Amino acid sequence: MSLLDNWTKDKQTKEGLYQEVTPSGKQRGCLVFRHNVGDDENLIRTYSTCSCQLLQSRPPSRQHHGECLGPGAPKSPPCNPAYYRPPPINPTKNYLLPTLLSLASSTPNLNPSSLMATRTESDSGPDNHTTTTTTTTNNPTQVATPPIYHLSFNQNHTCFSVGLQNGFRVFDTDPFKPSFRRELDTHGGIGLVAMLYRCNLFCLVGGGPDPIYPRNKVMIWDDHVSRCIGELSFRSEVRNVKLRRDMIVVVLNQKIFVYNFLDLKLLLQIETVLNPNGLCEISQNSSPMVLVSLGLQKGQIRVENFGSKKSKLVMAHDSRVVCMSLTQDGGRLATASSKGTLIRVFNTLDGTLLQEVRRGADRADIYSLVFSSNAQFLAVSSDKGTVHIFSLKVDSGSLASLTNDRSHIASEPIHSRLSSLCIFKGVLPKYFSSEWSVAQFRLPEGLQYFVGFGQQKNTIVIIGMDGSFYRCEFDPVAGGEMIQLEYHNFLNAENF
Secondary structure: OOHHOOOOOOEEEEEEEEEEEOOOOEEEEEEEEEEEEEOOOEEEEEEEEEOOEEEEOOOOOOOOOOOOOOOOOOOOOOOOOOOOOOOOOOOOOOOHHHHHHHHHOOOOOHHHHHOOOEEOOOOEEEEEEOOOOOOOOOOOOOOOOOOEEEEEEEEOOOOEEEOOEEEEEEEHHHHHHHHEEEEEEEEEEEEEEEEEOOEEEEEEEEHHHOOOOOOEEEEEEEOOOOEEEEEEEEOHHHHHHHEEEEEEEEEOOOEEEEEOOOOEEEEEEEEEOOOOOEEEEEOOOOOOOOOEEEEEOOOOEEEEEEOOEEEEEEEEOOEEEEEEEEEEEHHOEEEEEEEOEEEEEEEEOOOEEEEEEOOOOOOEEEEEEEEEOOOEEEEEEEEEEEEEEEOOOOOOHHHHHHHHHHHHHHHOEEEEOOEEEEOOOOOOOOOOOOOOOEEEEEEOOOOOEEEOOOOOOOOOEEEOOOOOOEEOOOOOOEEEEEEEEEEEEEOHHHOO
């Protein structure tokens, strides 16, 4: 039985975390939620994380039993001696709360406040130490900004994180606004910030010339207590971290480690070719998980299906792979090579090539690839300064339906904007005639930009290492140049 069986999923906000003392003297966790039952009325409901039972339901005017750890904590002292606030977390120790981690695996908006148990490194694994539219100028004025060491979206592009020389920032994308900032007590750079939707848990890695944390450690930051409550230590530099509700994936130079988020059990260890960019993608909506990583050869992709427990190797390109993206359900994979001219879309079930699109004729460094939520469009950014939107011509069904639809997809012609290709029935061709983007947006060349799809239909969000933020709209039918809807510099003083 899950606590979610007792919760109303719509409009729920975590109010705090308590520790309950039972008559036997044991402690068990309690979660308190403010549950909206109307426009002007709220209820405070307390659930036991052990028995999944509703312990209390009352209007917010009544006094809380205990002192809340999270935001919105009551200032009055506890009125029931059976509840108390646990002692402050010792930053030198790590704590494992499997029940709370189980809840975190059920919903992206839940805010667990402690985790990570200590493990010891062995030869088989690493150490675990535990909308209003604002239209502005198309040529924004360049301003001096502090150095950015990291920039990335969360899983659904509703916000993005920025790693700086003295902490990190989080911004909302639609509408654009600063969400919060964290300046750490110890001066030093943050080189990686991994978010779990809008959860209060972050994975931080030091970066810049003066990193605040060692580059071989993943620090688990709990924003409810504003401190690191655990760490993962490795023998080499951490290149990337991917989070999912039930998994945590750490990418090193030539290895990838996959852990169960509930108990930190090492589930899989993957060896890869040299991976300085930390390339790895995981599905977010599918259960079980699909993971894609580099293989052991140049241009090779490895697909791990945790349901079938099988691996699939795909020769995606002749040259090395520099960027990849996975649909939310893990059914389709997009890849780009160091040449940067062609983008290829594969079926992750059998590795077949579904579509090939062309960014351009000259070489380019691809910075980001991203599918839209419905897998109908693919956005690409590169050092050439143009963001491209491609229309995907294959069916956008779920991963489960790909097996049944594969023969249908293979026999269905894919029409290019410039030419058509004759396909023999039942045979997927090895080469597709070039297909070009349906929409474009021009940016300054030579700067690094990352793209994500907006929450509104046919919109994208672009963030740049120079502090720029764009929101644009594209026409999937007429195509052509996108319309700029919004511009901000998120490093301006007003956004700090």
